[in-house]
Amino acid sequence: RLESYGFIGLGQMGYQMAKNLQAKLSPNDSIKLFDLNDTVSQRLVEEMRTSQAGGAAVELAVGLHDAAKDSDVVITVLPGPSQVKSVYRGISSVGLPKKDRLYIDCSTIDPSSSRSVATSIAEADQGQLVDAPMSGGVVGATNGTLTFMLGAPNDLVPRVEPILLRMGKRVLHCGAQGLGLSAKLANNYLLAINNIATAEAMNLGVRLGLDPKTLANVINVSTGRCWPSEVNNPVAGVVEGAPASRNYEGGFSVDLMLKDLNLAIVAAHQTNTQIHLGGRAKRVYELTNREDRKGKDFSVVYKFISSDK
């Protein structure tokens, strides 16, 4: 059946996701694109129209309202809570026609902001918003191999899942609206700390005389094993292909890690949850994100930690 999509936020992630979605839809479907950056939206419309992949009919939306008004499904991929709130205010500012729209927000924001946006949409009779933050980075977005953490009522899951699977390979339903984001923030909180702990442990071992590869081999079959030790080891030469082995280029930037860590800290305060390491970890990333380390993969924390005090 014919479905109309609106896609808002065509940055590093959204651009690639929209491309995969459009290519996998049928020519009877349509997709309207919008980004604050006009050049980017125009480039993507051009790219889709000239692509051999076929897919849905493409249009450039003239504004937020236009991207949403006739759409059955609206997908947003925006930087943070303030942009998400302002985009959803913009969508509904001119009295959107009432409709059973499905809004899928893939941005990483805090669960309480997401819930408040979902409530305004439901109260205005405009449809339902689900949260579907993702992991897999720009590479996953480009290859269509993202994992989505979905927060949605059970009855919406069969409707949302096939849409997300056009842009990714896995959908993990975490519970009601907001809980996809809760899972994403808890996971990235752990990642933030595991990464620093791995860098400190590797540095300690090296200073005690160990070869870093020997130490990583021990850790990776022992109880300290974790994603930063095994896949994204912060010491150059330990894992071929890891950012550390190419001067920390590419990967997951310190800025994005700091953004997610801040969101987790806010969520912890809101729920009166004890977190002892979060504030300290934030300080370490802030100190890391300077000089020639700025903008690099977050494993560059090793370069900061291993420098002399």
Ligand code: NAD
């Ligand atoms: P990005 O900054 O590259 O893209 C955001 C886009 O939103 C930009 O093109 C910007 O112009 C647009 N935008 C901002 N405000 C807007 C508005 N008011 N109206 C319309 N468009 C607007 O960010 P990204 O890297 O694509 O990340 C998007 C989200 O995905 C973030 O929440 C991020 O944390 C999350 N995420 C990113 C990665 C990654 O590796 N980049 C991985 C997982 C999750």
